[in-house]
Every structure is written in structure tokens, then in C-alpha cells.
Amino acid sequence: MKAKTGFLKSYIMLLPFIGMGLFVLLYILAAIHYPGGSWNFTDYAGFSIRHNYLCDLLDDNAINGMPNTAxxxxRFxxxxxxSSILMIWYFLPYxxxxxxxxxxxxxxxxxxxxxxxxxxxxGIHDIILRIAGVFGIVAIITACIELYKAKRYKVSGxxxxxxxxxCLNYYIYETELYIESLPRIQKITFLFFILWFIVLNTALYQKVKKA
Structure with a gap:
């Protein structure tokens, strides 16, 4: 019974990998279907990695005023x-x-x-971002402390x-200093977070599989 339970848990821990891969694929499709416009260039055709925020793809209407087909x-x-990150967060205490x-x-x-x-x-993007950000900062700090205690120094680092x-993203967003660079910084930040969650999930998968 224990072996069967361990097998099921290790199988479940593959789902976040699939979810994060699916996220990347769907966001690429969203960028392809985005009608156009950014806050710097409202008449720009399509999605600009340099000027558009990832959140622009979620809105009902594109910045150029057209219905947002992306x-x-x-949103999916x-x-x-x-859902994938929630799973990682649930199993992280392991x-x-x-x-x-x-x-x-x-x-x-x-x-x-x-x-x-x-x-x-x-429709209340800024409020959601700030509230989620506060809880996110607390979650990351406490996670880094616990991972350090578990001698997982590289993952904690x-x-x-x-x-x-x-925090750099938040500082730029609130002060608007170097705001023109924020879309690019946002995407770099996102990539590092995806990498961190992949590393966390890999560690979880290995531990559950061994158990």
C-alpha cells in the first residue's frame, strides 16, 4: 500500500511540469493572437516583447481598442x-x-x-497585483528560510x-523610474520564477519517488 501511495504521489508531482509547459505554449498562442497596441505605442501591430506587459493579454480589449482575441x-x-504552482506549494513542506x-x-x-x-x-488589476504581491513576498521569504534550514542552499538562494x-518590479512600477524597461524586466522575472518552480518541483518529485 505504501509503495502504491508513493507511486501515485510521484505521478501527481509530474502534473506541475505539464502545467508549466502548457502555460508557456498557451501564452505564446495568446501573444500570436493579440491584436496590438502597447502603452508606449498604441498603434503597434501585434504583441511586443519589448513594450507589452504579460497582463495586456488578459484584458477584454487590446490597447489599440480592438477586441482582444488573445x-x-x-486566461486559461x-x-x-x-493550479500548477498551488500543487507545488501544497507539497513544498515535504x-x-x-x-x-x-x-x-x-x-x-x-x-x-x-x-x-x-x-x-x-478589471482591478492594480489592487489584485498589490494584495497578491504582499502575500507572495511573505510566502517566498518563509519558503527560503525553510529551504535553508533543510540545507537546500542553492534552491533557497x-x-x-x-x-x-x-521587489525590483514593484519598485519600478510604483515609482515609474525606468518604467520603459519594466516590460522586459517583467518577462525576465517571470522566467526566473518558472525556473525556481521547476527546480522546486524536481526536488519534490525526487524526494517523493525515493520515499
Missing amino acids: KHYA SLGVLC LCVKKSFNLKTMKFSGFLSIGITVFLAS LGLFCLIIF
């Missing part, structure tokens, strides 16, 4: 990504040393951050780096 791909991909208040805080704040992020397309560039 929103269905983008966001749901897939959030990598930690022992139960603690900090571990409960990590799990609770991680769940809240991802759960709130799902509503990015609700990568998480800390993600936190730093995450």
Missing part, C-alpha cells in the same frame, strides 16, 4: 499556471525539516497569493534572487 488563451494559461509556525505561514500565504492572482483579469527581482 484573452481566452491567456493563467489558470493552468496557478522538502522542509519539521513542522513549524513559519511553515504554516509559508503555505497559507502561498495559497492566498496564488488564489488572488487568478483574478488578475477581473535562487528563491531569494527571485524575491529581489520581484
Whole structure:
């Protein structure tokens, strides 16, 4: 029975990999179908990696005023990504040393951050971003502490780096200093977070499989 349970858990831990891969594929499709326009160039045709934000793909209308035919791909991909990260966050305590208040805080704040992020397309983007961001920062800090305690120094360090560039995004967004560079910084940040979650999920998969 234990062997069967371990097999099922290791099988489940493959789902976040599939989800993150599907997210990338769907977001590429969304970018292809985006009608056009960015905050710097409203009449730009199509999606610009340099000037568009990822969230532009979620809106009902593109910045150029046309109906956004990319929103269905983008919204579905966001749901897939959030579901995948929720799974990682649920199983993350398996990598930690022992139960603690900090571990409960990590799990609770991680769940809240991802759960709130799902509503990015609700029309109150800035409010959702700020609330989810606060819980996200708490979740990342507590996760890095627990991973460090478990002697997973490289994973903890990568998480800390993600936190730093995450905060850089917020600083630029709120102060508007170097705001013209934010779309590119946002995508770099996103790639590093995807990498971190892949590394976390790989560690979880290996541990569950061994168990």
C-alpha cells in the first residue's frame, strides 16, 4: 500500500511540469493572437516583447481598442499556471525539516497569493497585483528560510534572487523610474520564477519517488 501511495504521489508531482509547459505554449498562442497596441505605442501591430506587459493579454480589449482575441488563451494559461504552482506549494513542506509556525505561514500565504492572482483579469488589476504581491513576498521569504534550514542552499538562494527581482518590479512600477524597461524586466522575472518552480518541483518529485 505504501509503495502504491508513493507511486501515485510521484505521478501527481509530474502534473506541475505539464502545467508549466502548457502555460508557456498557451501564452505564446495568446501573444500570436493579440491584436496590438502597447502603452508606449498604441498603434503597434501585434504583441511586443519589448513594450507589452504579460497582463495586456488578459484584458477584454487590446490597447489599440480592438477586441482582444488573445484573452481566452491567456486566461486559461493563467489558470493552468496557478493550479500548477498551488500543487507545488501544497507539497513544498515535504522538502522542509519539521513542522513549524513559519511553515504554516509559508503555505497559507502561498495559497492566498496564488488564489488572488487568478483574478488578475477581473478589471482591478492594480489592487489584485498589490494584495497578491504582499502575500507572495511573505510566502517566498518563509519558503527560503525553510529551504535553508533543510540545507537546500542553492534552491533557497535562487528563491531569494527571485524575491529581489520581484521587489525590483514593484519598485519600478510604483515609482515609474525606468518604467520603459519594466516590460522586459517583467518577462525576465517571470522566467526566473518558472525556473525556481521547476527546480522546486524536481526536488519534490525526487524526494517523493525515493520515499
